[in-house]
Amino acid sequence: MDNKFELLKEICKNHGVKLTYQKLEIFREIIKAKNHPSVEDIYNRVKVNMPTISIDTVYRSLNTFYSWGLISKVHIFCDKARFDSNTRLHHHMLCTECEKLWDFYWPEFYSIELPAEVKEWGNIEGQFVEIRGICRECLKESETSR
Amino acid sequence: MDNKFELLKEICKNHGVKLTYQKLEIFREIIKAKNHPSVEDIYNRVKVNMPTISIDTVYRSLNTFYSWGLISKVHIFCDKARFDSNTRLHHHMLCTECEKLWDFYWPEFYSIELPAEVKEWGNIEGQFVEIRGICRECLKESETSR
DNA sequence: ATCTTATTTAAGATTTATTCTTATTTAAGA
């Protein structure tokens, strides 16, 4: 129906990988998610309709999608990986208080010249910005609790 | 003798923390290191002269130094934390092949204006650039092995 | 210089994210 699922079917076929019901459900949840879910988050969401699913399958499927460039993967707090169905080139804002993560776009960033030592360093495959701080939500909270 | 050690002694005192021999040796290794060592790296280096040291002490001491802003901490590949005695504001270049990490400086980066959504997001505490790619060393190697 | 005490340490147990192993199940082509 939805062309995202047709695309998944096509990509699986091209990679000689079986499109199982579990992969489909995991894919459904990751494209629905808006908040950079962890493997465990996705596992819990899929489990609602598929109580027998194993967390290992979620790990395997998400990493497969990632290796195909269908989703992206971030390691913000080292503790656990978090995935994102946004594959447009983007940067991250990260609240050190609530540990929430936001995507943002900044085309102008790519127009300033990199330092010479970077250009001579090797083959650059990506350049990303990470903003750290306290989000407004958390600032508001610490204000009211004062 | 060296004023770095005098500084450590002073900072420990100010924080009401005992300056033990293990802390001193761990500090000695981290300021000597040039390659963003992991906890295990430091542990192995300290162990040479101090075979009874426990890895837990290395974890505790490095995290203490980090909490005081004496060293910095990066989680590049999620697998393990890596420390750095360079506390000047800097960015990272990261080779996805050999997983080595370089620091670089880019003052001009701070002069371009951030997108509105970022400025309105909350209190910004830091903004960092991460460059990913293949370093020249690795490029050379893949050339010769072809 | 010795005593006292709260901290720190070593060692091993524990926790947590992730991956591996293996027998069973299943998608997809024949």
Place this chain on the structure above:
DNA sequence: TCTTAAATAAGAATAAATCTTAAATAAGAT
């Protein structure tokens, strides 16, 4: 429907980091 290679579930294994506890020790007090 049959066949078979790949995928799955379940639980074991691995590895980074933290916790627990008894013993050791730094640093101030005597």
